[in-house]
Amino acid sequence: MVMHRQRAGSGSGSTPPPPMPRPVGEEIRVRGLVQGVGFRPTVWRLAHACGVVGDVCNDSDGVLIHAWGDAWTLQRFIEGLSAECPPLARIDAIERHQMNEAAHASDFRIVPGAAGAVQTGVTPDAVICADCAAEIANRAKRRYRYPFTNCTHCGPRLSIVQAIPYDRANTTMAAFVMCDACRAEYDDPADRRFHAQPVACPACGPRVWLESRNGARIEGDDPCRAASLLLRHGAIVALKGLGGFQLACDACDETAVARLRRLKRREHKPFALMARDLHALRRYCRPNEAECALLASTGGPIVTLRADGPECVAESVAPGIDTLGFMLPSTPLHRLLLESIDTALVVTSGNTSNEPPCIDNADALARLGRIADVFLMHDRDIARRVDDSVMRVVQGAACVMRRARGYAPAPLRLPAGFADTPAVLAMGGELKNTFCIARDAQAIVSHHLGDLEDALTYADYRRALAQYLRLFECEPQVVAFDLHPEYLSRKIGYDLARGMRVPVAEVQHHHAHLAACMAENGVQLDAPPMLGVALDGLGYGTDDTLWGGEFMLADYRGYQRLGRFKPVAMPGGMRTIDEPWRSAYAHLRAAFDWHDLARQYGGLDVLHFLKRRQHAALDAMIAQRVSSPRASSAGRLFDAVAATLGVCRERVFYEGQAAIELEALVDAQTLSNDGDVHAYPFEITSIAPDGLRMIEPRPMWQALLDDLQRGTPVPVVAARFHKGLAIAIVRMVECLADLLSGPVDARSVALSGGVFQNRVLLEQVATRLGAAGFRVLMHRQVPPNDGGLSLGQAVVAAAQQHDSVRAADVRGARRGGQLR
Structure with a gap:
């Protein structure tokens, strides 16, 4: 009523306008993956829509915005930054600082940035977007069928960038001068190609051509159409992809696939496949919703799918396994190549077995000339080799098996407590190598580099390491590496640390595995120790033995080994890895007396095979520990079971082959419907000399051999083994959790190590642990x-450095107190 009387009593008869809000200025810092992804034009458009004046620029810390407006308008503007974030961008932090100066502009502009210490991220390469795909298919567009079409939402990034900031002059596109039409797009904030550094068109950009193996150009109007026709007629084509050369052939042509396998010297390892679209892919696989989303994502990885479609590819594509690794076209070049192909192509790395793929035209002709019939070349240089990423869906969510194109080097945010992380360089392992730069609460894990045992891969590793340190302007304060004295990554790390005069951190292999898992799951630096299960082939232990089936209590700072698989000899040393029958012999001899074994199971095929081996010599090697190190390796147990069942018995041709083929044999009905009573039993003992709990496989071997003697089908045996091992792992975790006390997290379990690439085992263990109340x-x-070791090494080293600094601060404070 009082308010009503006041209004009614005003002489003017209308309410006076409220005073204009006082404009305020803010400096807004946006950190994350915000360069080269269309972030500045998004800011520009949002500012104009909100009525904000000021400017935006890229710099070495990310994106810097100066903005003036009233408080409400600025708040709406800030909220819009997150809501309208471009598809390839990732905002890690928005920092706001008030400015006292008056607005210096009457509009909002995009301005040049300034150089400085590099803190921002390099975005991964991204698959062709829908808009660019529509352009290359539209005859009315000037980029019709242009193989290098891209915009800020897609295209090359890591594979072309040579320095930060990410500007055209710092990429391999610097050699191509933009035409007027491309320049107009590049300069227009309203265009999706605004400051798209690789922007190009047929008038000014890179060109593609066909070339024979002797280097002669093959004339024609459309090299992609010509290459496509050759593929449909059985040819092997080497094509220059985004991050390296690839070898392609018709996946349904057994003659072509077998020829490629022979010439590439890749005897059994499965080939990757590419289909034009999901419709074509469904001829061979039936991907679920999560798998379809992964295939169509901006990362565009190879996705491991069950080969359960109505049609089959050539038998030589993926011998011995029931899955296929499929991807969709990731670049305009691939899209044009598959335009008229409604089957599948093999698209594998352009190399011979174990070597890194070629990235240079002349090198490709020299190294692939004996393999490829023709070469689909182009003249845009590749700054660094980037392989295809590999993923699979486990329990409805994507899991990375190889992190490269589309994902690396996007920084991983480290958990709480790592904000003051010093610059750590972690060197990774010997196989499936990556390295990692960790600082300022983020970890930059390199793209997949491969096995350092190969001389060319080793050289590529050293080159990539130098590139990353330069690209991110990193001066490590500590260098971390594995305990194994013969790892090449360790030796390089020692040399680097000595040259830079910085300390080193030695990180036990399985501790690194678990630390990586904890870090990516957001476990805080000061979280209490938790249980961890690390299963793999081999890792160097602190007792100078080989580990590989480990149960630990761990945090980032350290670990306690609580349990393990039974250590079993590896007769012949590292030869055991390549010849699974050696593991089978060692495991059977560890479980049984040879004469009892021969008497009870002498009719089995595996016993006939082993009798033909020099088992007396093998027994002597094991007894005298000559070239027969003992290893608590889960990987060797899988090898032993596979060889016993006749899978890869004599030798394997790629890492993990025996276990992969054993997993492929698992009978799904037995796994799902058979009760746990039929699963093969393992014993958990506590009589090990070192006092550790131990998984003893002897009861499993007894049940498995009995089943074989009864003629039980091998797929049923494989299923009962997987289920029984999962039950044993869960029982061991429950047993150890019951023994723990004090400030520990006994109800959380981290699962890591290469053996957990096995989807059957991982899902069985994870489901059973969840049902038992574990996180x-x-x-x-x-x-x-x-491939994840380097992240684990980095966070362990960072935690140790954090404690060293804190201890030094405490000592300094105490000394200061004494001085006072």
Whole structure:
């Protein structure tokens, strides 16, 4: 009533306008993956829509915005930054600082940035977007059928960038001068190609051509159409992809696939496949919703799918396994190549077995000339080799098996407590190598580099390491590496640390596996120790033995080994890895007396095979520990079971082959419908000399051999083994959790190591642990295999450095107190 009387009593008869809000200025810092992804034009458009004046620029810390407006308008503007974030961008932080100066502009502009210490991220390469795909298919567009069409929402990034900031002059596109039409798009903030550094068109950009193996150009109007026709007629084509050369052939042509396998010297390892679209892919696989989303994502990885479609590819594509690795076209070049192909293509790395793929035209002709019939070349240089990423869906969510194109080097945010992380360089492992730069609460894990045992891969590793340190302007304060004295990554790390005069951190292999899993799952630096299960082939232990089936209590600072698989000899040393029958012999001899074994199971095929081997010599090697190190390796147990069942008995041709083929044999009905009573039993003992709990496989071997003697089908045996091992792992975790006391997290379990690439085992273990009330941590963003080691090494070293600094501060404070 009082308010009503006041209004009614005003002489003017109308309410006076409220005073204009006082404009305020803010400096807004946006950190994350915000360069080269269309972030500045998004800011520009949003500012104009909100009525904000000021400017935006890229700099070495990310994106810097100066903005003036009233408080409400600025708040709406800030909220819009997150809501309208471009598809390839990722905002890690928005920092706001008030400015006292008056507005210096009457509009909002995009301005040049300034150089400085690099803190921002390099975005990964991204698959062709829908808009660019529509352009290359539209005859009316000037980029019709242009193989290098891109915009700020797609195209090359890591594979072309040579320095920060990410500007055209710092990429391999610097050699191509933009035409007037491309320049107009590049300069227009309203265009999706605004400051798209690789922007080009047929008038000014890179060109593609066909070339024979002797280097002669093959004339024609459309090299992609010509290459496509050759593929449909059985040819092997080497094509220059985004991050390296690839070898392609018709996946349904057994003659072509077998020829490629022979010439590439890749005897059994499965080939990757590419289909034009999901409709074509469904001829061979039936991907679920999560798998379809992954295939169509901006990362565009190879996705491991069950080969359960109505049609089959050539038998030589993926011998011995029931899955296929499929991807969709990731670039305009691939899209044009598959335009008229409604089957599938093999698209594998352009190399011979174990070597890194070629990235240079002349090198490709020299190294691939004996393999490829023709070469689909272009003249845009590749700054660094980037392989295709590999993923699979486990329990409805994506899991990385190889992190490369589309994902690396996007920084991983480290958990709480790592904000003051010093610059750490972690060197990774020997196989499936990556390295990692960790600082300022983020970890930059390199793209997949491969096995350092190969001389060319080793050289590529050293080159990539130098590139990353230069690209991110990193001066490490500590260098971390594995305990194994013969790892090449360790030796390089020692040399680097000595040259830079910085300390080193030695990180035990399985501790690194678990630390990587904890870090990507957001476990805080000061969280209490938790249980971890690390299963792999081999890792160097602190007792100078080989580990590989480990149960630990761990945090970032350290670990306690609580349990393990039974250590079994590896007769012949590292030869055991390549010849699974050696593991089978060692495991059977560890479980049985040879004469009892021969008497009871002498009719089995595996016993006939082993009798033909020099088992007396093998027994002597094991007894005298000559070239027969003992290893608590889960990987060797899988090898032993596979060889016993006749899978890869004599030798394997790629890492993990025996276990992969054993998993492929698992009978789904037995796994799902058979009760646990039929699963093969393992014993958990506590009589080990070192006092550790131990998984003893002898009862499993007894049940398995009995089943074989009864003629039980091998797929049923494989299922009962997987289920029984999962039950044993869960029982061991429950047993150890019951023994723990004090400030520990006994109800959380981290699962890591290459053996957990096995989907059957991982899902069985994770499901059973969850049902038992445990919180299960598994890998999603980095591989469970040795590709994730570098992240684990980095966070362990960072935690140790954090404690060293804190201890030094405490000592300094005490000394200061004494001085006072």
